[in-house]
Amino acid sequence: MPDSSQSIPRRRFLGGVALTGAVLALPVGVVSAAAVPAVAAGAWDDHWLKQLKARHRVIFDCQTLSGDLVGYPGRYLDAMLDGYGAKPGDVQIVIGLSGKAWPAALDDQRWQKYSAAGRFAGNGSRPVDAAAIAAFQKRGATFLVCDDALLQASQDLAAAGGAGEAATIHTDLRAGLLPAIVAVPAMSAAIALAQQHHCAYIAA
Amino acid sequence: MVFDTHTLGAGLPLVRVAAFLDACEHDYGASATDVRPVITMHAPAYIGLNDAAWARYTIGPRDPATKQPYGRNIFASERPDDPYATIAVPVLQRRGAIFLFCNNVLKSLVSSYARRLNQPADAVRADLIASFLPGVVLVPAAVAATAMAQERGCAYTVIR
Numbered sequence: 518m519p520d521s522s523q524s525i526p527r528r529r530f531l532g533g534v535a536l537t538g539a540v541l542a543l544p545v546g547v548v549s550a551a552a553v554p555a556v557a558a559g560a561w562d563d564h565w566l567k568q569l570k571a572r573h574r575v576i577f578d579c580q581t582l583s584g585d586l587v588g589y590p591g592r593y594l595d596a597m598l599d600g601y602g603a604k605p606g607d608v609q610i611v612i613g614l615s616g617k618a619w620p621a622a623l624d625d626q627r628w629q630k631y632s633a634a635g636r637f638a639g640n641g642s643r644p645v646d647a648a649a650i651a652a653f654q655k656r657g658a659t660f661l662v663c664d665d666a667l668l669q670a671s672q673d674l675a676a677a678g679g680a681g682e683a684a685t686i687h688t689d690l691r692a693g694l695l696p697a698i699v700a701v702p703a704m705s706a707a708i709a710l711a712q713q714h715h716c717a718y719i720a721a
Numbered sequence: 722m723v724f725d726t727h728t729l730g731a732g733l734p735l736v737r738v739a740a741f742l743d744a745c746e747h748d749y750g751a752s753a754t755d756v757r758p759v760i761t762m763h764a765p766a767y768i769g770l771n772d773a774a775w776a777r778y779t780i781g782p783r784d785p786a787t788k789q790p791y792g793r794n795i796f797a798s799e800r801p802d803d804p805y806a807t808i809a810v811p812v813l814q815r816r817g818a819i820f821l822f823c824n825n826v827l828k829s830l831v832s833s834y835a836r837r838l839n840q841p842a843d844a845v846r847a848d849l850i851a852s853f854l855p856g857v858v859l860v861p862a863a864v865a866a867t868a869m870a871q872e873r874g875c876a877y878t879v880i881r
Contacts, residue, residue: 575868592825593864600824600861601869717871719864720725720879 562699565659569714571609573597576711577721578704580616582638586645587612587653589721594656605657611711612653612721615663615704619670621645622662627693631686634677635670647695654697662694663704722758723870725863725879729765729782732796732805734880739808742816758818759870761863766826768796768810774852778834797854814856822853823863 575593579586590610597603614622620637625647632641650660671687674680691700701707712718722741726734738758745751762769767780772793775781779790795803797810806812810820830849835842850859860866871877 573868573872589864592862593868596824596860596862596865601865715872717868718877719867720881 561702565611565661565699566710566714568659569609569611569711569716571607573603573608574611574711574714574716575609575719576611576613576708576716577719578613578615578708579618579621579721581721582618582621582644584644584649585721586614586618586621587649587658589719590658591653591656593719594658608657609716610656610658611661611716612658613661613663613701613704613707613711614698615666619662619666621650622660622694622698623690624693624695627690631670631674631680631690634674634680650695650698660695660698661701661704661707662698663707664691664700665703667691667700723867723875723877724758724760725763725867725877726760726765727763727879727881729768729796732808734760734762734765734768735796735805735808735810735813737878737880738813738818742813742818753817756817757875758813759866759875760818760820761823761860761867761870762821763823763826763863766822766863767830768794769820769822769854769857770794770849770852771797771854774849777848778830778838794854810854810857820854820857821860821863821866822857823866824859824861826863827859 575590577590577593590612594608594610597608598605620628620632620635621644623631625643628637628643632638638644654660667690668683668687671683671690674686675683680686694700708718724734724738724741728734738760741758742756745756746753767775770780775790775794776792779792781791781794781796783789784791794810796805799806799809799812803809810818814820827846827849831842831846834840834849835845838845853859867877
């Protein structure tokens with residue numbers, strides 16, 4: 518959990534995203550950080566939101582690192598196509614990685630670099646590898662990763678020692694995201710926005 | 722509201738659905754027809770099976786008093802001495818609740834029971850489907866039904 522005693526406001530996002538009062542009223546995301554890399558307002562990639570146009574749209578809120586990150590949405594997609602007769606273009610899936618699920622977004626290089634110190638997985642092996650993510654992206658899924666989670670992890674890794682400053686680690690984590698994975702400022706806000714764009718919500 | 726139900730802990734899904742109905746009807750002034758709970762059952766789907774299936778396949782928790790399987794579906798029992806009598810599946814159905822049985826869970830149960838009882842999977846599947854409590858609906862996947870329910874205006878909650 519973020520340490521609110523050392524927290525700093527960190528809302529500098531969504532410049533291009535229309536917000537309702539409900540989202541603006543969300544608690545300000547806070548991350549304790551001595552040096553948080555600045556991101557200019559409007560710099561966040563929100564193309565994923567604008568592309569939500571299919572008839573059936575779902576956002577999966579994944580907070581645990583396990584094979585179900587793709588297994589569960591996969592069962593949804595199979596059921597829609599095989600059980601309910603939807604066509605591939607009728608279904609859009611967004612998978613939000615936050616909590617303890619964010620390391621799934623990393624490339625192999627960063628996984629190997631940080632997994633031990635970060636204790637990503639019990640035995641060190643990846644429950645969901647890059648190939649599985651890529652395969653699911655080919656089926657139309659969009660993966661989001663929570664930047665608040667990355668910031669928190671950066672601080673934890675810095676505190677663990679041996680990996681450098683938090684800001685450097687955060688930059689490296691962001692640079693090491695798998696292709697087409699989109700960083701969002703806070704998953705809670707992204708989930709709210711997705712629902713405003715008529716996504717169903719599934720706690721995965 | 723759709724209840725995305727992954728656990729059965731101490732009858733939690735029944736408790737939550739009953740509480741939802743009570744609050745809407747007694748505290749928020751909704752009429753019975755204003756409220757429609759949909760329960761998408763993942764692992765606990767076996768609460769949608771009848772007593773015969775519970776006995777035949779040794780389904781469900783054990784009676785803490787006897788340490789033996791109940792041999793009947795206590796979550797569907799309205800016997801006054803049973804723990805969920807006032808919020809049992811049929812009680813909630815009469816109050817408008819819809820219970821959906823996940824086909825992925827059914828496949829898993831079929832595989833398990835067929836292997837354990839050395840019976841053909843097709844026969845076990847047919848028997849289980851015939852053993853659904855009245856009104857229980859088989860859906861391709863609980864996760865898809867949960868999303869479809871939201872597409873039709875259901876609010877969402879998860880029970881884990």
